[in-house]
Amino acid sequence: MKNSIYDASKNVFLDNIDVREYIQLDRVSTLYKSLKDSVRKPLKMILLYGKPGTGKSMLLSKLHHDLSSTQKVFIYSTPILDDSEFFKSLARDLFDVKYLGELNFTQLMLIVKSKLSKNYKVPLVLLDEAQLYSSEQMEKIRLLSDTRIVKFVITLHKTDKEDIIAKEHFQTRIWESIELKNSSKNELRIYIQKKLMKANCFDSANMFSKNRVNLIHKITKGNYRDTNKLLYTFFNIYSWYCYNDPSAIDSNIASSKIIEMSAIQTGLINA
Amino acid sequence: MLNINELETRWRKHKIKEYTPLAVIALITVLIGIFSIYVVSTQQVETQKEPSTLKADSKQEEEQKKEITQSSKALKKVTLAPSFKFISNIDNDIELDKKKEEKVKKKKYVEKTNTILIKRQSTQEDISYVIKRFKNNNDPALSLFIAKKYYELGEYDSSYNYALTTNQIDDSIDDSWLIFSKSLVKLNRKKEAIKVLKKYIKHSNSSQAKLLLRDIMSGKFR
Ligand SMILES: Nc1ncnc2c1ncn2[C@@H]1O[C@H](COP(=O)(O)OP(=O)(O)OP(=O)(O)O)[C@@H](O)[C@H]1O
Ligand SMILES: [Mg+2]
Numbered sequence: 001m002k003n004s005i006y007d008a009s010k011n012v013f014l015d016n017i018d019v020r021e022y023i024q025l026d027r028v029s030t031l032y033k034s035l036k037d038s039v040r041k042p043l044k045m046i047l048l049y050g051k052p053g054t055g056k057s058m059l060l061s062k063l064h065h066d067l068s069s070t071q072k073v074f075i076y077s078t079p080i081l082d083d084s085e086f087f088k089s090l091a092r093d094l095f096d097v098k099y100l101g102e103l104n105f106t107q108l109m110l111i112v113k114s115k116l117s118k119n120y121k122v123p124l125v126l127l128d129e130a131q132l133y134s135s136e137q138m139e140k141i142r143l144l145s146d147t148r149i150v151k152f153v154i155t156l157h158k159t160d161k162e163d164i165i166a167k168e169h170f171q172t173r174i175w176e177s178i179e180l181k182n183s184s185k186n187e188l189r190i191y192i193q194k195k196l197m198k199a200n201c202f203d204s205a206n207m208f209s210k211n212r213v214n215l216i217h218k219i220t221k222g223n224y225r226d227t228n229k230l231l232y233t234f235f236n237i238y239s240w241y242c243y244n245d246p247s248a249i250d251s252n253i254a255s256s257k258i259i260e261m262s263a264i265q266t267g268l269i270n271a
Numbered sequence: 272m273l274n275i276n277e278l279e280t281r282w283r284k285h286k287i288k289e290y291t292p293l294a295v296i297a298l299i300t301v302l303i304g305i306f307s308i309y310v311v312s313t314q315q316v317e318t319q320k321e322p323s324t325l326k327a328d329s330k331q332e333e334e335q336k337k338e339i340t341q342s343s344k345a346l347k348k349v350t351l352a353p354s355f356k357f358i359s360n361i362d363n364d365i366e367l368d369k370k371k372e373e374k375v376k377k378k379k380y381v382e383k384t385n386t387i388l389i390k391r392q393s394t395q396e397d398i399s400y401v402i403k404r405f406k407n408n409n410d411p412a413l414s415l416f417i418a419k420k421y422y423e424l425g426e427y428d429s430s431y432n433y434a435l436t437t438n439q440i441d442d443s444i445d446d447s448w449l450i451f452s453k454s455l456v457k458l459n460r461k462k463e464a465i466k467v468l469k470k471y472i473k474h475s476n477s478s479q480a481k482l483l484l485r486d487i488m489s490g491k492f493r
Contacts, residue, residue: 240273261282265273271285 009204010235050180053225072123130154182222207254233262427457
């Protein structure tokens with residue numbers, strides 16, 4: 001009986017982007033509001049950046065979900081690296097043009113011009129993982145946004161190299177850039193507990209005292225993806241003990257030992 | 272997929288690794304603590320000589336210490352090279368005598384001040400500490416120091432005794448024979464003093480002893 005609780009809790013921390021699992025965190029929601037404001041402003045491009053696992057994709061899909069009822073918005077979660085395929089997808093999504101065969105940038109621009117009308121509403125395109133696009137592709141995306149027929153929100157891993165990309169391509173064109181960061185200890189506690197409570201795992205949520213969350217924060221530095229990895233393994237180990245050695249675990253408080261064992265198992269601690 | 276046993280061993284090893292530096296630091300701290308307690312306690316035994324019970328002016332204490340170190344320096348010099356510094360030593364002795372006399376005069380005319388009292392007491396304590404050490408190691412340098420100190424204090428019986436003891440341990444120390452003879456003079460045993468000095472001069476040809484003998488015989492040293 002109890003074991004199913006641990007299994008359910010474990011699945012809460014599967015690393016996937018599901019808008020229904022979006023958690024309102026103070027800092028994130030402030031960023032989200034400013035992101036929404038930016039989208040309403042006549043900006044050409046919005047840059048969302050931060051280290052891996054800080055919730056960029058999550059925020060982007062939340063934005064997509066919330067805006068889709070009121071405006072034309074498209075999300076490209078994985079980059080389409082083939083030029084022609086990328087332009088064809090844009091033509092189909094933005095202008096309902098189904099194009100057979102190759103489509104190059106010049107041809108796309110012709111379609112754009114033919115579709116412009118007085119009551120044209122600028123659609124929003126959300127590009128995740130933009131660091132994967134080549135600089136040539138980024139340059140074309142930049143030229144597209146200069147025509148103001150489409151507005152892009154793009155996300156970037158923040159590394160030194162990508163900082164340069166950001167400078168070269170967007171310095172003068174980006175009007176808004178938003179940085180996502182790792183969570184604080186308080187935010188991490190809210191994150192863990194809310195996540196578990198959303199899945200009705202109330203007992204599991206109560207296992208994470210301030211003290212235990214601080215230990216987790218020490219291990220993951222407040223990174224959401226690392227925390228997911230850690231807690232997935234944590235509940236996996238709890239569920240193993242539940243089957244094999246139930247007396248070894250306490251269901252009231254998260255065991256520091258098992259938190260550290262999970263960190264070793266996932267490689268977050270080198271041992 | 273999950274190997275809990277292996278994971279538990281890895282965790283245990285990790286914990287040991289994590290706490291080893293802490294344990295080492297703790298151990299070192301404890302050792303340092305024990306060591307410093309040991310050092311402090313041995314130092315306390317040594318500092319029993321210090322006039323810690325007296326509420327004396329620190330300046331006066333310092334003066335006292337200086338005197339001690341100076342005389343012990345002189346003492347070392349004497350033991351190493353007995354007859355070279357005789358002139359300065361005699362000068363010192365004369366000066367000391369003058370000071371002594373001045374002090375005595377002061378005692379007569381001025382009310383006994385704390386200064387003198389403290390000096391005397393602390394010197395007594397210094398001496399008793401050195402006596403302790405002397406009893407331990409029978410070092411003639413120490414007994415000579417004691418003899419000199421008693422001579423300064425005007426306790427000529429004691430200075431005589433300690434100079435005698437020093438001579439018995441080592442009969443080649445000029446200073447010791449000088450103090451011995453001077454004490455005899457002060458004890459009104461001038462004849463014996465002259466006898467002893469003459470014997471010593473024969474034996475050592477010490478010019479310091481010769482000078483002292485001359486002064487005693489001429490009555491310059493009384
Ligand atoms: N606000 C949030 N609510 C719920 N879950 C979140 C939130 N933010 C992040 N997460 C969780 O953290 C995980 C990592 O977040 P996400 O994939 O958005 O990071 P990222 O910044 O896009 O990383 P990368 O740069 O590698 O793409 C997600 O799987 C998600 O479960
Ligand atoms: Mg992402």
